Amino acid sequence: MKRLLPTSTAGSLPKPSWLAQPETLWSPWKLQGDELADGKQDALRLSLHEQQRAGIDIVSDGEQSRQHFVTTFIEHLDGVDFKRRETVKIRDRYDASVPTVVGAVSRHKPVFVDDARFLRQQTEQPIKWALPGPMTMVDTLYDSHYKSREKLAWEFARLLNQEARELEAAGVDIIQFDEPAFNVFFDEVNDWGIAALERAIEGLQCETAVHICYGYGIKANTDWKKGLGTQWRQYEEIFPRLQTSSVDLISLECHNAHVPMELIELVRGKKVMVGAIDVATNVIETPEEVADTLRKALEFVEAEKLYPCTNCGMAPLAREVARGKLNALSAGADIVRRELLGER
Structure with missing residues (x-):
């Protein structure tokens, strides 16, 4: 029997201090060469262990082998020059120095498949793997080749589909596409963003998810949220079209959000x-706070379709804080699970 209210994370978890600088997004690696390769695998084992200790049902790699949830994938593609940098406004929020698309993009080898295969060897639990979504990839680059966000998104969707099919073959149960850009560019999302996402998941037999949040807890994001008013209704612009898409799971931000x-x-x-x-x-939720959020959600989603999760990745948090939050998520889900099953 499938577990009711299966818990998972949105993606990243903090890296150990011997691998990268703690509480820092996109921190450079502290190891090199073979030591770095071994260190990433050790960190993945640790991340998996912490999820299992907390009772998380659908586990991930915690993104331990990635510096950045988007650019680590792009680094392995041809057609993008990381030495040619341009400043662009990421998701209409903050300026960033980004690499440049200089030619046709292509993928000559798998990016995360070996890591996924390694994770699969470590556990019999369901595993979820996160990939950047096509629109968010486009929004994290300067394009001097295609000169069209839509054309570039379709090219990325094709490459993501190649990667996703190989991840599925490596034993991944859920492939999640991270699309924070969906919360900003509503017209583009409805015109071609969701269609590009459909291209990325084409032919997959495993479950697929799209993660749409309000970002990490960095200043640019928290400042943006302050200007969104007392109700955040961005999802209203894109959910009707997503509801008719072939994506299986929708991952969204709820707790402490004005959604x-x-x-x-x-x-x-x-x-x-x-x-x-x-x-x-850094405040760790109580299990009852988690349970309260889930109870409210149950008014609008069937219990069999509710997957308790985190709002976004936890890479910038201290490990003990992330650990506490994982424990709270698991304990809060268990409270509601027992209520639903009529247990004390």
């Missing part, structure tokens, strides 16, 4: 990964 819970009704019928852990604070 009206009733917006989940717009994706009725989909499985929903409800963010019940706030990643923008």
Whole structure:
């Protein structure tokens, strides 16, 4: 029997201090060569162990082998020059120096497949793997070749589909595409963003997810949120179209967000990964706070389709904070699970 309210994380977990600088996003590696390769695998084992100790049901690699959730994938592609940097505004929020697309993009070898195969060897639990979504990849680059966000997105979707099919063959149960850009470029999302995402998941037999959040707890994101008012209704712009897509799971931010819970009704019928852990604070939720968020979500999604999750990745947090939040997520889900099953 499939477990009710299976828990998971949105993606990243903190890296150990011997691998990268703690509490720092996109920190450079502290190891090199074979030591770095071994260190990444050791960190993956640690990350898996911490998820298992906390009782997380659907486990991941914690993104231990990646510096950045988007550019680590792009680094392995041809057609992008990381030495040619341009400053662009990421998701209409903050300026960043990014690499340049200088020619046709192509993928000459798998990027994460060996890591996924390694994770698969470590556990019999369901595993989820995160990839950047096509639109968010486009939004993290300067394009001097295609001169069209849509054309570049379709090319990335094709390459992501190649990677996703090989991840599925390596034993991944859920492939998640991270699309924070979906919360910003509504017209593009509905015109071609979701269509490009559909191209990325084409032919997959495993479950697919799209993760749409309000970002890590960094200043640029928290400042942006302050200007969004008392109700964050961005999901309202894109959920109707996602509801008719072939994506299986929708991952969204809920806890401590000003997202009206009733917006989940717009994706009725989909499985929903409800963010019940706030990643923008060091305050560790109580199990009852997690349970309360899940109870509210259950008004708009069937229990069989509710997947308790974190709002976003936890890479910038201290390891003990992330550990506490994982424990709270698991304990809070267990409270509601027992209520649903009529247990004390």
